[in-house]
Amino acid sequence: MNMRIRVTALALFLAGSLAACSSEPPVQPPLAGARIGGAFRLTDQDGRTVTDRDFAGRYRIVYFGYTFCPDVCPVDVQNIAAALKLIETKDAALGKRIVPIFVTVDPARDTPAVLKQFVSAFHPRMVGLTGSAEVIAATARAYGIYYARGKGTADGYMMDHSRQIYLFDPDGKPLALLPEAPPQAMADEVMKWAH
Template sequence: MNMRRIAAATLALLLAGPLSGCAKEPVGKPPLEGARIGGHFSLTDQDGRRVTDRDFAGRYRIVYFGYTFCPDVCPTDVQNIAAALKLLERDHRALAARIVPIFITVDPARDTPGVLKRFVSAFHPRLVGLTGTQDEIARVSKDYGIYAARGAGTADGYLMDHSRQIYLFDPDGKPLALLPEGPPAAIAQEIIRWAR
C-alpha cells in the first residue's frame, strides 16, 4: 500500500510540472525580439503636449491601445496594468521607476486630451494617455500591429472594434513581449522576466 501511495505521489508531482523554487529555466530571447512592431510617432498627451516616442527613451514601455468609452475590456485591462505596476512599485522599486505605461486611443474623435486625462488619472498617476488626428492614430496603429475600426452604434454613441494586445518594449523602443491581460501578478511576473 505504501508503494502505491509513493508511486501516486510521484506521478502527481511529475504531472504537475516544475516545482516553484526549483532552478529557474533560462530566460532565453524575448519572444518579440526582432519583430517589426512599434516605431516613431508624434502624438498629443493628456495635458495637450506633443510627445514623441523619443520622450520615452531609456525606459521600458507598456503600450496598450484602447478607448475611453469602452464599456468593459479596456478599463479592465488598464486596471490590471496599473495594478501590476503598483505591485512592481511595492516589490521592485528600481525596475518600476524605469517603466512608463502608455495608453494610446483608437478613438481620437472622442478621446480628446481632457477626456484622456480623466481616464488615465483614474488608474495610475504615471499612466500616459496619447491621442492625435485620425491619420496619426491610423499610422501608429498600423506600426504597432493594431486593428481598429468603428463598430456598431448604441444609444450612447458607437463602439470601437480593436485588437487587444499589451506590449512590453525595451528602453530603446524595441518589442520584447506580449504581456498577459491579467491577473496583475502575472503581468508583473512577465515584466520581471523580460525587463533586465
Template sequence: MYMPRLMLAPAALLAAALSSCSSPVASTPAQPPLAGARIGGPFTLVDQNGRTVTDDDFAGRYRIMYFGYTFCPDVCPTDAQNIGAGLRLLEKSDPTLAARVVPIFVSIDPARDTPAVLKQFVAAFHPRMIGLTGSAAEIARVAKEYGVFFARGKGTQDGYLMEHSRQIYLMDPAGKPLALLPETPPQALVDEIAKWAK
C-alpha cells in the same frame, strides 16, 4: 497567439531531454519572444495634458503599450486597471525597475478621446499612466506600426463602439518589442516584465 508555441513544443521537449544529459541551462530563454519583430516605430502624438510628445520622450524607459478607448464599456477599463495594479505591485517588489517602466494608453478613438477625456481616464488607473491621442491619420499610422486592428463599430443609444485587437506590449528602452504581457492577473504581468527587463 498559441499556435506558434504549440508548433515549438517538440523542439522544447527535445531541449529539455538533452539538458538532462548536460549542464543545467537557464530557465529563461536567451531572447525575448518578440525580439526582432517589426512592431513599433516613431510617433508624434498629444498627451493628456495637451502636450506634443514623441517616442523619443520615452527613450531610456521600458514602455507598456496598450491601444484602446475611454468609452469602451468593459475590456479597455479592465485592462487599464490590471496594468495599473501590476505596476503598483512592481513598485513594491522592485521600485528601481518600476521607475523605469511607463504605461502608455493610446486612444484608437481620437474623435471622442480629447486630452481632457484621456486625463480623467488614465488618472483613474495609475498616476504615471500616459494617455495619447492625435489626428485620425496619426492614430491609424501608429496602430499599424504596432499591428493593432481597429474600426468603428455599429452605433448604440449612447453613440458607437470601437472594434479593436487586444494586446499589451512590453517595449525596451530603445522602443523595440520584448514580449506580449498577459492581461490578467496583475502579478503575471509583473512576472513577465521582471523576466525581460534588465
C-alpha cells in the same frame, strides 16, 4: 588502478567541459526582432506634443483602446496599473523605469481632457496619447493594432479593436506580449524581461 582513476577523472572533466560549451544560448524575449512599434508624434493628456523619443531609456507597457469602452479597456488598463504597482512594491527602482502608455483608437472623442480623466483614475504615471485620425491610424498600423468603428448604440458608437499589451525595452524595441490578467502574471512577465 591509479592510472584508471586518472583516465576516468580526465574523461569526466572533459565531458563536463564539453557539456558546458554546448549549453543552450540564453533565452531571447519572445518578440525580439519583431517589426512592431516605431516612431510616433502624438498629443498627451496635458495637450503636449509627445514623440517616441520622449520615452527613451524607459521600459514601456503599451496598450491601444478607447475611454468610452464599456468593459474591456477599463479592465485591461486596471490590470496594467495593478501589475505596475506590484512591480513598484517589489523593485521600486525598476518600477520607476516603466511607463504605462494608453493610445486611443477613438481620437474623435478621446481629447486630451478626456484622456487625462481616464488615465489619472488608474496610475499617476500613466500617459494617455491621442492625435488626428490619420496619425492614430499610422501609429496603430506600426504597432500591429486592428481597430474599426463599430455599430452605434443609444450612447453613441463602439470601437472594435485588438487588445495586445506590449512590453518595449528602453530603446523602444519589442520584448513581449503581456498576459491580460491576472496582474501578478503580467508583473512576472515584465520582471522576466526588464532588468
